Amino acid sequence: MNMKTEKQKTVLIALDYDQTAQKVLETGYSMATAMGAKTVLLHVILDPIYYSTTEYSPIMGFTGYMDTVPLQLENPGALKKASQFFLENAIRHLGIGDIETIVKEGDLVDGILKTAKKIDADIIVMGSHSRKWLEDIVLGSSTNDVLQKTTIPLFIVPTKKRK
Numbered sequence: 001m002n003m004k005t006e007k008q009k010t011v012l013i014a015l016d017y018d019q020t021a022q023k024v025l026e027t028g029y030s031m032a033t034a035m036g037a038k039t040v041l042l043h044v045i046l047d048p049i050y051y052s053t054t055e056y057s058p059i060m061g062f063t064g065y066m067d068t069v070p071l072q073l074e075n076p077g078a079l080k081k082a083s084q085f086f087l088e089n090a091i092r093h094l095g096i097g098d099i100e101t102i103v104k105e106g107d108l109v110d111g112i113l114k115t116a117k118k119i120d121a122d123i124i125v126m127g128s129h130s131r132k133w134l135e136d137i138v139l140g141s142s143t144n145d146v147l148q149k150t151t152i153p154l155f156i157v158p159t160k161k162r163k
Contacts (some may be wrong), residue, residue: 009037012121014112015090016043020127020159025090027157028125029099040100040119041090043083044111080105109145116152124152127159 013028015021025041032039080103087101102119104111116124128143147154 007120009035009122010040010119011035011037011123011125012040012042012112012116012119013125014042014044015087016108016127017086018127018159020157021090022093023159024125024127024157025094028155029094029096031123031125031155037122038100039098040102040115040121041087042102042104042112042115043087044108045079045083045103045105046108108142109149112146113150116150121152123155124150125155125157127157 009032011028011032013025013032015025029039031037083103084101087103091099091101102115104115112124112126115121124146126143126146143154143156147156
């Protein structure tokens, strides 16, 4: 008798520091729970300058971290520690403990695609918030790039950028 063992499914949720991350997290986690899948949270650290601009909007307790520990933008270790703290706060927000977190540095799209392949993700969950006009009305450019380059199903959570 040939018994085939089915591996547990894995859902990769890519979060950025945008205020819409909470919606992406909650939607992705609900889907993973419904599938009985393992959840992995990913944050890709972009250029440190991004974190000092007005585009950057702290959410889910990240500001609390900023208040207690001054973030040294030239120190990648500090950014990595802050990003890990951000993901841990996201998990606390959900009120559960069994979620793996990954922090990568570099190109967002490349970081998502390589992580998805490494963990053998069945689904990638991302938000879409438009920063440019025509080509990004439906998808943010990073989401669109991931969609063009992956063979893994992509679950897109529609989000609207708050002004």
